[in-house]
Amino acid sequence: MFKRIFVIVADSLGCGTAPRSAEFGDEGANTIAHIAEHEGGIKLPVMESMGYGNITDIKGVKKVNNPKGYYGRMDEASNGKDTMTGHWEMMGILTENPFKTFTDTGFPKELIDELEAKTGHKVIGNCAASGTEILKDLGLEHIKTGAMIVYTSADSVLQIACHEEHFGLDELYRCCEIAREICMKPEWMVGRIIARPFLGETKDTFKRTTNRHDYALSPTSRTTLDELKDKGYSVVSIGKIKDIFNGCGITEAYKNLSNHNGMEHAFEVAKHDFTGLVFSNLVDFDALYGHRRDPKGYHDAIEEFDSDLKTLMDLLNDDDLLMVTADHGNDPTWTGTDHTREYVPILVWSKSLKGGSLGTRKSFADIGATIAENFNVKAPDVIGESFLSELK
Template sequence: MKKIERVTLIVLDSAGVGFLPDAAEYGDLGANTFAHIGYATGGLNVPNMEKLGLGNITDIEGVKKLEVTEGAYGKAKEVSKGKDTTTGHWEMAGIITDVPFPTYPNGFPEDIIKEFEEKTGTKTIGNVVASGTAIIKELGDEHVKTGALIVYTSADSVFQIAAHEDIVPIDKLYEYCKIARKMLNVGRVIARPFTGESGNYTRTPRRHDFSLVPTSKTILNKLKEAGKDVVAVGKISDIFAGDGITESKGVNKNNLDGIEKTIKALKEDTKGLIFTNLVDFDMAYGHRRDPIGYKNALEEFDNKLPEIYENMKENEILIVTADHGCDPIFKGTDHTREYIPLLVYGKNINPVNLKIRGKFSDIADTIEELILGVEKEGSFAKDIIK
């Protein structure tokens, strides 16, 4: 098998391709993020992902099924319990989560809020399940007036703290988040800073996720221990609490910024893994039920694929995938329990049908075999390399 020196793994955050067999347990029977965006918008125009085989994975209006593709294609099933960012990314890196992270659909218990207020010396307001943009619109004035921190959650396992940067300096907000991180077993504690004036508050790019440290060794650790580079783009470093990362390019201002950082990383002489998360699909369009915005973002990414290809060497491959679904025309605003796409490109790739992979962790197994030469049960390395 031809040696591969670098893999670029790009996660289109929430771009699922159809509900999983156990979706009914999560209330997600019928969800299909990619397909429903095509249906709701009159069709997707993503010719580069189409050439890789996207239309062969699920029926998407505007995306053709092809007998001959330029890449390998398939989809993967999640076996971890949950449908959140941490669970999905950890599984594709090799960790199966058997017990889901706790969620708080009715807000956090009084004793948690009381402890947090005592440890920070600061009052809180909110403590509800809410959209981040909606809650700062609703409670921003009260926060500015009183200095009380806006605490809220979502359908995910998250403890989110919103604060105006003029009221709570960003370092202080991060300090409060670190206090909450030590207290809680949620998947992520998230700093949600904002600026502006009454009626015109806007969130800033200084969001920071404080995640749990991975519970066991991941493909990131294995690569780093072998002396390979693990370059994180976007919130990847946050998701893994920096564990196994050799370099972080920082949080993305938006998807395009993340794509440009990925291209810049490709130009560098590294060997190992470039791991990118493009969160706008989920944060800006999925949760906000905006299929038009989601469509435009997918087409923007697709337009940049040729430039990504141009900066790839002979001995490297690209894997495009997702971490869960967030169907913008399905009921509610929550993530959806879906298969994730697998699109693989490289100058020496066999354009094969990878079919349905049994675990997201087949991605980790494949990377380990490709770069470290360790044969793994779930790997599809031998299928894709000529």
């Protein structure tokens, strides 16, 4: 048994067209390959040594005959390509009805009317937008009128941006709780309501604060996280994992300021003595570079992550296990600004393992099943096949 398992989700770092990609308009997408090609190559010595280049063709990353880790790719069994669906599946939940998105149309008038009536505030915005750009466009109007800035993205989210001082943080949270209640209706069921407080007095000084709060749906059934927690194991969340699971199954949590800050949290946690799981999400890949169609920024972030991986691996013990994966794709060379339905990588490493191929897995839930077998807890029986016995 491994004493500690570290799972790092490189948010949106997909690795190629999967069987159902065409259903989502994504046949031909390949996030990592297209980033590398666009930027004339990429240097990832750590992940290369683990077998990353054996999963898909990546310019600058060689295939290796004797990988230091186990490599493979995973297909998504659920119907979707969003953050919650991908993470929930990793821990054993099959989502057949995807969460609602309102990227192209904004939220229905009936929803907005009910939100205005129940909160007592008018709504401005109601469109898909960058969280920083919409503050420049509507921040002054918000301060002047007290109207809430409501917007969405390619994800299944309803976000409300309000000024911490002029509107009030507690009032923003109250309005988000109302929005969460409204968006429990099946026709408006979004995965998360997000409070986006900001400060500043001009469009050039508006800046989002760290008082963001997510109002997520709770998982639709028990997950591997719940089983671990109930058996007394540590379940450490780094980044937005706690929000994605609405706190269910989490024993300790750290918020990230950036990808690198998230890895710094992992470095510190690795120095502690505990038994259990560290589950980390690095969202900058998706939020800052994928959705904004910035292959250069994405490229540089991956190279930074590869370097940080080496630091983390040096801190791990012989009885620790590291897994690196993704929750969906977000090919920055693709059309639009949406996620892309792709295979995701699975790279597995321990100082005590030799390395090899894990092939193509049928579900992201193989991660949770492997974790459950390792810690001898009940695994969700809907999907997921452990690969623990394949690790030598």
